[in-house]
Amino acid sequence: MLLKVPLRAVNIILNDPGTIVVVLPDLYPKNKGFPHETCEELRSGVMSRFQEELARKGVCDDRLAARFKVFCLKHDLEALLLASGPALESRLGTASLPVTWSVPVEDQNQNDPPKRLIERLFADHHSNYKDTVDAPLILSSCDYRQIAEQCPQCFKPFVDFLDAL
Numbered sequence: 333m334l335l336k337v338p339l340r341a342v343n344i345i346l347n348d349p350g351t352i353v354v355v356l357p358d359l360y361p362k363n364k365g366f367p368h369e370t371c372e373e374l375r376s377g378v379m380s381r382f383q384e385e386l387a388r389k390g391v392c393d394d395r396l397a398a399r400f401k402v403f404c405l406k407h408d409l410e411a412l413l414l415a416s417g418p419a420l421e422s423r424l425g426t427a428s429l430p431v432t433w434s435v436p437v438e439d440q441n442q443n444d445p446p447k448r449l450i451e452r453l454f455a456d457h458h459s460n461y462k463d464t465v466d467a468p469l470i471l472s473s474c475d476y477r478q479i480a481e482q483c484p485q486c487f488k489p490f491v492d493f494l495d496a497l
Contacts, residue, residue: 333357334365334374338381341400342389351399356490358405360442371404371486378402403490406439409467410446415482419473423466424457435482 334357341353359374368374382400413420414433421429433440433449440446454461480491
């Protein structure tokens, strides 16, 4: 994704002058596609690839980069589930969950990522976590602004950008 999205973004932006392309990769796995250990390095690397694709097409217009927005998640979408409190509890059929994860949720241990925490929570409640089913159900019943407050490092800037459109 990190290597293909910049080219696709260039093509979209060049073919539709009113379009803004937004990409939201997660940080892990680290150093795939190009070296990156932090969200800022990931953003910078994706933007550099975008600029390289523009140059490869012979386009030199700094205004185009303003229409390509790169945000980053430190983890997969399951970090957002950890921030969704009541909706996660409702899906698991419980009145409360013991919070065994870091707050803000973006500060989870990379060796025990949010997806593994969510899988264990579901297993503890005698259920299997299906990311394509459970994540959309949980997130659809949440207020994205409350999740953004629980994820101020990376998700909140994305939400702020969308709110400002």
